[in-house]
Amino acid sequence: MKILALDLGTSSVRGLVLDDAQPLPGALARRRMAVTVDDEGAGTLDARAYLACLIECLDELHGQGWLDGVELVAISGQWHSVVPLGADDEPLGPVLTWLDTRPEPSATAVGPVDPDAFHQRTGTWWHRCYWSVRLPWLRVHTGDRVGRFTGLVEYVLGGLLTEAPMSMSQASGTGLLDLHTLDWDPEACALAGSDGADLPELAPRGWHGRLRAEYGRRWPALASARWTPPLGDGAASNVGSGCVDPTRAAVTVGTSSAVRLLQRMSTSAEPTALPHRLWRYRVDHDHVVTGVAYSSGGNLFAWADRELRLPTGRELEAALDLLPPDGGRPTNVRFGGDRPPGMRPAGLGELRGLGFGTTAVEMLAGLMYGVCEQVVDDLVVLESTVGRPVEVVLGGGAMAASSWWRRAFAAVLAPRPVHFARHPEIGATGAALVATGRIADAVVVADIGRTDDQDSATSA
Structure with missing residues (x-):
């Protein structure tokens, strides 16, 4: 089977075509990404620029004929990123990547009632890397304009597909998912100040995505291809x-x-x-x-x-x-x-x-x-x-x-x-x-x- 694999990393975005899990020689398009870092602990990306680079990669592969015959699109993407969106679903600021160490709980915030039980359920901690701390911090720094939050991977796919729910793999990297019920954890959501309405929809077992019509016309070879739930990059690397x-x-x-x-x-x-x-x-x-x-x-x-x-x-x-x-x-x-x-x-x-x-x-x-x-x-x-x-x-x-x-x-x-x-x-x-x-x-x-x-x- 011919597969298009997208690697949505921190320092680059790449698209490559595989045949039976083996990369086809030359079937690779890559764009480097500029991560904004500073001495205050920032580590951010521009969401719109990231999507534009992915589109450029797909244009390049299409122009060279590599997308012909692709039946499936598989995705590996960075864990932990988050971007606040306004009512128009446009970014209100840059993407916070895993590199960003600035988010901290407010002075009056109280963590999980039972930290060990929280850790066992979510696999994570009340920590600046996860949405339980990041979402309140972003609200303070973005104001009351936030309509919802999403990950970089979901933002990018949402621009290309008819729908882009968050996979279980990506959701687990937010720190808000109960690993056993496979639903948002109530206590983690409370810590994040969320009632769930401003969080991404979760992808059900067996979900597959499809391109929007305008992109199906732009890349006809992908018009009928199935897009599979994205994997966190660490999980994908273990399997690979x-x-x-x-x-x-x-x-x-x-x-x-x-x-x-x-x-x-x-x-x-x-x-x-x-x-x-x-x-x-x-x-x-x-x-x-x-x-x-x-x-x-x-x-x-x-x-x-x-x-x-x-x-x-x-x-x-x-x-x-x-x-x-x-x-x-x-x-x-x-x-x-x-x-x-x-x-x-x-x-x-x-x-x-x-x-x-x-x-x-x-x-x-x-x-x-x-x-x-x-x-x-x-x-x-x-x-x-x-x-x-x-x-x-x-x-x-x-x-x-x-x-x-x-x-x-x-x-x-x-x-x-x-x-x-x-x-x-x-x-x-x-x-x-x-x-x-x-x-x-x-x-x-x-x-x-x-x-x-x-x-x-x-x-x-």
């Missing part, structure tokens, strides 16, 4: 990495980084206890993903590449190969602050032990190793939920670009077996596999190999 059972955890490094474990958990199943340190979101109606996410990942490499005048490509990799796995320089990689449940703000990044002889590559290596170290303790907690050690599969664009980084992860995570998902498009592939009901095929499709596989290294 081949980590679809409790024996194997995914460590992915894209813009940010995360460690996650996917498990089958239907709504009728007795929920397993969720340790305080971990979040849990829905993949679909029958699966959940449990883990920890971090604000630092490939964005640290991007910062270093911009500011430290690094060598590029194979020259950089050769310079890294001369260094020990720990990089030799201690670091604090919290440049962007803590992801939940941590509360530390952005701007805490550190490079220590520097001297006049310290090179830019040594500083980069220290940062890269710091990203590896942050995973270790949380992986132990994650393993406690299944009662045994797990294998680890590395994935994401940053992992594909650096064999040194893969070897550093393997050293930090030893003695666990550590592998590498060589498939180049884990998010898009994961979304396609879930959309076609082929989660069980993920291990084969991921093409899991050694962490020192040089064939996957590309120019950074």
Whole structure:
């Protein structure tokens, strides 16, 4: 089956065409997105510009004939984003992404009555990353003009489709969903100051979307294609990495980084206890993903590449190969602050032990190793939920670009077996596999190999 996969990320929007979960060579359109960040903790996107970039990608694929024969559209999209809309359904301000650390409860706000029970039901905390804190903050900063709230993914799809309800996967990332009833949680909604009327409609099991007539005329090949419920990008990456059972955890490094474990958990199943340190979101109606996410990942490499005048490509990799796995320089990689449940703000990044002889590559290596170290303790907690050690599969664009980084992860995570998902498009592939009901095929499709596989290294 020919599938159009949309990857609605933070730093880019992409469309690519797959045949039987394999990307067709050249069938890729991409637009980079400008994330507005500042020292106050902002991390925002322009919703209208984002939609325009997605339309440009689809125009490009259509113009090159890649959309011909597409039967299904699968979507991987960023979790946690929110944009306030006015009565005309137009944005009243920028999109708050997961990067934004500004929202805080008011001085008089009171959190959940039973924080642990709240965590077990929603898989989240009363935290600035989630809508329970973000919606009241946005009302204060936007005024009384808010008609409703939606996620960036739903805003974009709402512009293209006849209807765009929020999938269970995306809804779980808001922090307002009861993971077991698959409905908005009353206490979480009360904390958000919502009666439910200003929240997105939830997609029922089996939902499929269709293009609006004007876009069906613009892209005739997609006029009859079925659009499937969007997956949170972390859930899609787990599936695309081949980590679809409790024996194997995914460590992915894209813009940010995360460690996650996917498990089958239907709504009728007795929920397993969720340790305080971990979040849990829905993949679909029958699966959940449990883990920890971090604000630092490939964005640290991007910062270093911009500011430290690094060598590029194979020259950089050769310079890294001369260094020990720990990089030799201690670091604090919290440049962007803590992801939940941590509360530390952005701007805490550190490079220590520097001297006049310290090179830019040594500083980069220290940062890269710091990203590896942050995973270790949380992986132990994650393993406690299944009662045994797990294998680890590395994935994401940053992992594909650096064999040194893969070897550093393997050293930090030893003695666990550590592998590498060589498939180049884990998010898009994961979304396609879930959309076609082929989660069980993920291990084969991921093409899991050694962490020192040089064939996957590309120019950074």
